[in-house]
Amino acid sequence: MTLQDPPKRTRKDFQSDQEVRWCPGCGDYAILASVQKYMAEAGVDPAKTVVVSGIGCSSRFPYYMNTYGFHTIHGRAPAIATGLKVARPDLDVWLITGDGDSMSIGGNHLIHVLRRNVNITILMFNNEIYGLTKGQYSPTSPVGTVKKSTPMGSVDRPFNPLQLVLGSQATFVARSVDADPGHLGKILKAAHEHQGTSFVEILQNCVIFNKDFYKDAMERSVRPDKTVDLVAGEPVVYGKERDKGLRFHDMQVEACAPGDALVWNPSGPNSAPGFLMAGLSEQAGMPTPIGIFRDYQALRYDTEVNSQVQKAVAKSGQGNLKDLVYAGETWQV
Amino acid sequence: MTLQDPPKRTRKDFQSDQEVRWCPGCGDYAILASVQKYMAEAGVDPAKTVVVSGIGCSSRFPYYMNTYGFHTIHGRAPAIATGLKVARPDLDVWLITGDGDSMSIGGNHLIHVLRRNVNITILMFNNEIYGLTKGQYSPTSPVGTVKKSTPMGSVDRPFNPLQLVLGSQATFVARSVDADPGHLGKILKAAHEHQGTSFVEILQNCVIFNKDFYKDAMERSVRPDKTVDLVAGEPVVYGKERDKGLRFHDMQVEACAPGDALVWNPSGPNSAPGFLMAGLSEQAGMPTPIGIFRDYQALRYDTEVNSQVQKAVAKSGQGNLKDLVYAGETWQV
């Protein structure tokens, strides 16, 4: 039996007729392009694809995708996506969110969708700012952030988004950046192929309110030395010359020669290695990790819920309304 | 200069005139007694103490304490406590919550209060069930839990409460059990003395809807062999004969001789060791860890917010209403 080839599609097939309305220079454009490109290459069916989002600049994403799309309310997209995916496991559900949408107002739904491991792909655009409401600090902004609502600097310690999601039992966790379409494309593929909830943090440049916040690690010139890409089965090595290695020692990460570097395994049942790596950049002198922090197979809520229904039907037969109504003790008058 | 001794108080001083109305045999009684006992011993001032709670059997706690108390709404106690503590840093604020109140509806406020590190003490009574609404499974119930709303067993993977809170940047994280007042007393003291948000998970027996759920590890007879108590500065050793040790190897925990056991340090900047330990009981053959998983000093939101106000006053003088009203460009008609 040969499968029919999916129709060849191009990026254009995934572009809606709506004018894209982010600020010129916004990192969202690059992410949009990467997603459309990935979908075309992967042969995704636009009619079977739904892009759900919350509210924020990032969350305008669905309007620009020529797929089904649902621009919902602030923070609630994970709950809506859960209902959708459980109801329609045949659909391919993507969720686009921002750091405010997912980590501030939407925090509860985010941690719960991850715990449930609903089979959807979450892209969280982290620009460390509320873009749409014109530049207040967000739960991912570092302490001391001076913005409109924090004229003397913010005093709340930020989330480490990857530690938060790992703490929520996420099964796929990755990080990439808007400005590196090659890397982003790779991560999108891995995330989409993962069975279960995939969480991808994409560092995204808000040129208006938080311009180049990530440049210390992400600017093209410094990127090789200031970031380390975690790739399954490969040694944890970085640097322009790939001359720096990292390994574990007593629940810490330490520098080592490339040859002694740890071989990265994000797929164990234990998520502590990813958790430790996620905190790496807070350690002085250490690079910012990107790539895949966790990729682990576990029970999926959407599948299990539906299989219980199937089991119940298999056991008691397809329920019929008359039996339901006329159940229990009845009598005639 | 000698400080005046605080008035000697007894447990009775912390008992309100309200009849305690939990089910006979409920673990909540033991926790109430431990808290009252600790407060009496520590010389806490009831008038300076506020116990805030959400909704649930556990959240009825404030009514039984002869302190100030606020029984709020479901899941929102962390937010109310944040406002209270920021407004009144002089008060000693305790927060009582359940696994449903804090990890289900209140998840967002919980992770944010932890991130902000507001100086309050949170006691989360985990009975792995919704008690007050008569026995539905909760986000901490294991997969397969058969209860009223899950006649074929629950299919959502539970949170590991300690991993969730560590992922939220909690600075003090501990676990104890209702049935071990000695251990619980020690943990209450450490939690209360910690500056910043303290999170204590207390395994609690709901005799009506989830009786003895924790007995495999917590029953008095097996406890020494089935639990390991994490104590700062002490080797991680357990067993009736204290004959079993644990240590780290390559981001895993492995068994070892007591002499080779890791010396526990919950106070490093890196929370990965606590995170790893929190997942221990999921590893076959490993004990359930109790004790202190993290105890780390960090920026406190309540203090910082108030000190910004003080700084502003110091810089511009105590603001006066007339200046505020007559500010900017004014003119006479």
Next chain:
Amino acid sequence: MTSNSESTQELPLQQVDRVVIRFAGDSGDGIQITGSQFTMTSAIVGNDLATLPDFPAEIRAPAGTRPGVSGFQIQFSSSDIHTPGDAPDVLVAMNPAALVVNLKELKPGGTLVVNTGNFKEQDLRKAKLDKNPLEDGSVDGYRVIEVDINERVKEALAELTISSKDKERCKNFYTLGLMYWLYSRPLEPTLKWLADKFKRTPELVEANQMALKAGYNAGDIRELFHSHYEVLKTESMPPGTYRNVMGNQATAIGLVAGSKLANLRLVLGSYPITPASTVLETLAGYKSHGVITIQAEDEIAAICAAIGASYGGCLGLTSTSGPGMALKTEAMGLAVAVELPLVILDVQRAGPSTGMPTKVEQSDLFQSILGRNGDTPMPVLAISRPSDAFEMAIEACRIAVQYMTPVILLSDNYIANGAEPWRLPEMDSLKPFPVHFHDDPSNMEVFGRNELGARPWILPGTPGMEHRIGGLERDSKGNVSYDPDNHQRMTLERQNKILNIAKTLPKPTIQGEAQGDVLLLGWGSTVGVLTRVFEEAKAKGQKVSRIHLRHLWPLPPGLEDIFAGFKKILVPELNMGQLARLLRSEFQHHDFVSLPKVTGQPFLTHEIVKEVDRILA
């Protein structure tokens, strides 16, 4: 110590028309089971009946205390009845707390059955009583039947090998047996129920069955009562197949029915809350009907999951009570904006805030009709009794899918936990309203409208029909629009769509004459008491008629005409007068008299009768 008992040769069997019994005891005493067994049996013998369970607020308040008292009242009758009765004829008090909490409501001269086995020193102390109320004159004026039920059960089960604790647990069935004898009920239904209930522990089947029979026999051997009674079957009940049903259960069944008639899968998103939780629990047991239940992390997630499911082409449903409704407010607005079908079930309880979760109130009406940001109209329906829940649930589903709109279905704690005989519908009397998804790409107006004003429902997954929807104002293609005229038009269209539902509704039927002095107007769970009030007024020759609203928004057609026939319109409500205020704003030229009650308890007949008399005086 058995008093008031004389031995006569043969006890007379008296026929009575209606009886009100209240069972009261510790929440650990199995009072609710006793009550519901009595209910089931009475239903099966063909009585009309109405019940009022009254749970303690605590899960298990300490045994023997006043807050731990659980009650169950039933009125059963050989003629039509509509309420569980104002004052009981018989009070069964299993302990001193139950006695003192309930005694003041017993009818003067009524029968009081007490379990003296629970009137020891420590029992009195738990109930905070200095003296024994059986001895201090408190029970004077009642016919007191004292039975040491504890002892009697112990004796009856002496030969069984089960633990004495297990034996003690049988005492509610002994009590039930006594009452069965007193009112000449058959034992079989309960014997059968016990056999099924404890099928895994046959020794408990035996013990409970023995206790039941012992109680019955205790009555029969004339130890206690002067006479016993018979309440004949109701002749006025329309013929058909009947089943006893609780409100939440009937609602759940009706919602499944609604989804099946719409040819959609039902997907419930819910978060437990008293008194709505049993809807979730019931539906969780209907998996073989294809029903999916999601116990969400909170009420917001619950409604959002339901919206997601509706978006995916299922019938989304969410169930909750007041505080949960409050939390769903924002998401309801989204459902209105994107025009997706959705059923929102609110089983009301007493507010504000957490209020009194186990008590009844109808105070979420304003929230339901008007409580959202923006102009956000939504249809609101109300169930009025357990036997009406099936039909109203179907009606909510019908409106939701035909008009592409969220619908609020109101119930309340009294309906939810009340039970009554339900005359089962003929299956072919149920009119299907199957949904046809729009799948013609050549005609892609996402917010185009059909003759009802509804937009097409397009299933994600349909090739060539990819489109976007969202909460920002949108044009008829679904694209974001800030155009002023568009917003005006869309707002109007949303409003008219809902108002137009009224056209499909029947004019309410009037009970009584079309002209008169007072029109009794009710909604929801006051239907029984209002019917009773109407009957009493009619009997007295008062010119009183009655209508009951099932659709609260939009209001049904024809009200203006109906109101015109009456001098005053009396609106009794278990809130501070919400419907009355709404009606005043819709009908300017009528005289609405509001009768509010907010005690957490249903109306008593005489409370409304008094108001009618006052108006007519």
Next chain:
Amino acid sequence: MTSNSESTQELPLQQVDRVVIRFAGDSGDGIQITGSQFTMTSAIVGNDLATLPDFPAEIRAPAGTRPGVSGFQIQFSSSDIHTPGDAPDVLVAMNPAALVVNLKELKPGGTLVVNTGNFKEQDLRKAKLDKNPLEDGSVDGYRVIEVDINERVKEALAELTISSKDKERCKNFYTLGLMYWLYSRPLEPTLKWLADKFKRTPELVEANQMALKAGYNAGDIRELFHSHYEVLKTESMPPGTYRNVMGNQATAIGLVAGSKLANLRLVLGSYPITPASTVLETLAGYKSHGVITIQAEDEIAAICAAIGASYGGCLGLTSTSGPGMALKTEAMGLAVAVELPLVILDVQRAGPSTGMPTKVEQSDLFQSILGRNGDTPMPVLAISRPSDAFEMAIEACRIAVQYMTPVILLSDNYIANGAEPWRLPEMDSLKPFPVHFHDDPSNMEVFGRNELGARPWILPGTPGMEHRIGGLERDSKGNVSYDPDNHQRMTLERQNKILNIAKTLPKPTIQGEAQGDVLLLGWGSTVGVLTRVFEEAKAKGQKVSRIHLRHLWPLPPGLEDIFAGFKKILVPELNMGQLARLLRSEFQHHDFVSLPKVTGQPFLTHEIVKEVDRILA
């Protein structure tokens, strides 16, 4: 290419009474700054004025596109005015998109100033125009002034060394200079403002100042206009010290004032949302006044933090807009239940759901008054204009602390972003209402009530007064109570407390006669347009009077009497008629005519005039 320009020896200076200018351009063009500078200067010269900013919905829609157009309209006058004007006399269009979006509203024969520098091929394309509207007859009938502002600025700043991008950014000040000349405004206020604004980059101060002067001079050297105009200062403005203020800013200041008059620390819990965010941002800058701001994780946490702060003895405040109000519903109920003071500011925007966040609507009225589970009464107040915000904010604080209740303070997008001269209050005219915490342990009725019906406020930390409060129904000591009579009593007390506030309110003043044909009744931001409508009606000799409600719940006293004087009461609202419905339910015997508008735009004078004429016809 400059057209319409002739050289005459001396340009006449004409006096006019009122002028409406609309500035329109790309959102990157600094239109809002231009507008607010013109506003400030006009205020300083003593004109009365009203403004209407109109932002694009996107942060930065692509330059030159229609959705990217930003507008700012100002009406300024030598006599009283009340609205930003229906149709502009002058339209300044900085690009083709701005021209086509706004042209249809320019008065026939009005002046159109266009920046021809932005009318190139690609500019037309961005605006989706096939032809140049300056050449295809679109602008016939207007007085068109074409200026290549880009070029003129480039020339004027030729000698400066700053980047050409920075030079281009000065073009809004050139435009402003032109308008200053045309309407004889002084340059000094703006020159000073620029010096302050860019004090860290002196080269930008110089460049912008030069551009401003160049624009002014361009007018002066008669290059462009036939005449210029003078709008004299208003004589009718009451004497005093004035300041120009935006609505959200004045609200923030008023809230600080309210807390100071109550002698409490102000603690704001807020989550950013358009158009309320600037209240948070403004208050975050008032730390030296002891103000604490908490940017919470969501709206629920925001109100809960405020409740926590109030519980701790501060004045809790939360600010938001429609969707955020929806989310706060449950917590508002808690504040009502525990009877703590709290101010809830709702800066309304167009709904339902996300709706049109940058547009105006008054559609959260029902939600505010009635939108909660249970019977949960709460006072509701409305700000009507920027210069009224200070007083209303204080009033909200007063009611909150005196009655121990949450209070909803309504504003809207139009007020929030509108600016107008504010006559500053004499400081000693502000009456303090300092809070006295209850600290007498011998009298510990936590829910006891004073003569206003308010419970005592007990500060946690007070020795000997430990007590518990919560959302479950409670007795007068604060302990949980399920007692039926207690719930009835507490519900009544809560309702009466709020209704009693009406006793402290003044009877609304009537503008015009106490008797007549039509009473114009408004609330909130329609005050200006209604005043204008009233004046026009009066001028025409129509028997029209006007009142404006500042308290929406409870309604102020005396309305029944006022309404009795009129045949019809016309209620124009930026919603589907919410206040009208409310009034109908409260006042059964009057004829309310609802005039709804939901375009996201404020009323235009003629829209209401037409309705008045229709009623009187």
